[in-house]
Amino acid sequence: MKDNILEIDNLHVRFSTFDGLFSAVNNVSLELKYNESIGIIGESGCGKSTLSFTVMRYLASNAQVDGAIRFKGENLFDKSEKEMESYRGDRIAMVFQNPYSSLNPSLTIGFQLDEVSMHHQNLNKIQAREATIKALEMMNLGDPKGIARRYPHQVSGGIQQRICIAMALLCKPDLMILDEPTTALDVTTEAVILDSIKELKDKLNMSLMYISHDIGVINKVAEKIVVMYSGEIVESGPKQKIFENPSHPYTRALINCMPRGGVVKENTKLNTIPGYVRKRGADEGGCPFADRCEKRNETCESLYGTKEIGEGHFAACDRAYATDVPDTFIEKLAPKKRNVDTDFDSEKELLKIEDLHKIYGARRKVYAVNGINFDVKPHSVLGIVGESGCGKSTTGHMVSGLFKPSKGRILFDDVDVSIAWNKRDKETLKNIQLIFQNPGRSLNPSHTVEKIIGRAMQKLANINDVKERREKIIEILRKVDLGKEYLKKKPRQLSGGEQQRVAIARALSISPSLIVCDEPTSALDVSVQASVLNLLNDLQLDTHVAYMFISHDLNVINYLSDYIMVMYAGKIAEYGKRDEVMENTHHPYTEALLSAVPEVDPTKQKKIIELEGQLPDPAKKITGCPFAGRCHKQVGEICEKEYPPMVRLSEDHYYFCHIKP
């Protein structure tokens, strides 16, 4: 009892809405010891955030709460609003997902941080500023005095989030709740922040409650893991045990559906979880995961209880340990085999990019893409990876014709198509298709699935007969694993994964030869991401279409690509066949990117190359190496002054750096 800082007892949170009463958190009990860090993991809609908001008692007015949350033995539900004030921010601090919406854009950073200690600790202005500077220093921010004078928009997202954490640290809280603090950030920034969180936790003797959907991230910061599904805890226990012996089918599925190091399309098909997280009514019983579980039987609907499997390791499944043979854990699904590589290695390129530039704006210029050359071979997948702002999406949009390049040429099947959509001919529009990041926004909310897919066919494939078109649409829907009943549905009635399938169906319906996929899975949950990746792979093998696959996630790129192109600040850093780039990495940026990817396997610990600083200012033309300012291997002045030459390692593998192999 005494060594628990936080105890949650049989917590229920229900919301009464127009559709009736539904349960967001259901019978959750957990304990957090002093100086312990707990990771809460689950897909979106699993009640992780509601749980954390309940601890802070930030709940909407239609919430009904039942149970107890004891912080150092005192039940927070018994406190008045006034008393809660001394807990919020002071003893329990919280960091939210979006740093730019948690900071006030019209006040300086220093002012906002000072306010916290002036309010909670009654410091005067000078003392408060001292505390502010100290907190900023703790987050390893260079020039804390300068940062305190600036406004939130004048610093990057990563620094903003570190400021938010510094703000949470100001009152030296005993418990810090972090709600997906790095989800909106780049991997390299994420790595730096996770490291400093870990360091500070030990230094300040804090307890942490870390919420994330990413197992890799949880693996880095948490000692104890709680897996939540549809408002309930399905498994909990020490990190090592959960990773070595995941016992609940959901935990296994979650771990297995992530593409990770070594998993590539040729050797493994990703595991998926069919269906999606349902909203649960207030009085539904049974296992919440039953409807998606592969191993369900009749007892699942009624029987439900938590059992201790090992020391401190609980799982809420009847068969969790009965069928515990190793092969059920890593179930390898055989991938679809590639047809004979007929023209895969042919000399002729499908798409050839020559010296492509894109400069936005007239008066204040933004150099988005600064002269890149590459090509896409027919029937292959080119993965383009890089952090936000590296120009990868701009490149994809220029290829698909959303806008015209400022300079350079795009040759598609030897035809110059470096023009915008309104000047392109029908044939080109048909042959290059684009799949957007957010399916909710790329499908017209007022149109039915039939109209969305049918219009593309009518417009570009000249299928004008309604009946013929409908048959073709049903056929293509079947290919993306959707049934006939979807024809009359509108995007709003579909889940995120289903929406993206419709978007894929739309792109494929007119048999293009190149599909530009602009982060098609990054708005989706991991289990849905896995099924979309499987689908994209299968479809590519069936139809021989080529993909230009753009993503910030190196694991996804690694899984799906034949060729990988790493971009940085509008330039190519490294290009090559997948295995060459992944195993024989040469560019320092690629190395850093690879090292920053959170490892899922807890037995493997790798050294992270920490990248300090920010991307170069896109408003300035860069003469030297764009990566020079952040590079850990800089060789000298030459890096800043001269653009590095291309170093060719093999016919298909090259990189741009002053360091020779």
Added chain:
Amino acid sequence: MKYFLYQLKKSPLAVIGIAIILMWLVFAFIGPSIIPYTHTAMDSENQMVGPGMAGHLLGTDSLGRDILARIVYGSRSILTVALLTSIFSTFVGVVLGFSAGYFGGKADTFFLRAMDILMAIPPLVLSMVILGILGDSSIVSLTIIVSIAFVPATARVSRGVLLTEKSQEYVSAARIRGENHLYIMFVEILPNTMGPIIVEATARFAYSIMTVASLGFLGVGLQPPTPDWGMMVIENKPIIAQAPWTVLFPALAIASLVIAISIFSDFVSKVLIHER
């Protein structure tokens, strides 16, 4: 629809508003067939009788005309003008606002300045001036003129909602499918902007009742013998001390209809926001 009823249950004010609007619609449709008088019939024996006397439910005016009959007949003309005005001004506003917002650039700047100029003149004054010059005010000319006066407002609202939709990815998707501008504007974007446009149209409906009644009050609205609520107020102003009901009832008619429509408009916007 289900949500509409759910919200309706929670807000009694909206129920009252909708009931009043329905009541006026019923009056306008079947009122003339159940009221024993017409709006021009003069009961020379019963001039300026109070409400409920001599078979006149709301009394008569100085010429012995039945107030109720005049209000009911007046509701027909005012509802016709208001409905046509709100449809017409919304239609023109959407076309203008969409074109300006969609194409942007110089056309948009020109559009904005032109609308600023029109907006600088209050709709009432603008309508008065045009009507004064024309010297003729029938239902048709009144509709056209009030519509013109309302176009700047509806056009700006349409332009605003188009701009937020224009940046959506489904518009990009339509572009690289080779769709023409008209298709993108009216088939892709328009259905998704219907919410705010409908709200604006219902608000315009209330405004046009106010404007038509005001014009009638100022004597440049519908001309006799067409009955008009605003005109009834000014006609009977000299006898307000002796027969206050002659002014009170038409004024109440105007107020009840305008307020009911405003309440309805607020309610519709609340429901439509949820829909999105």
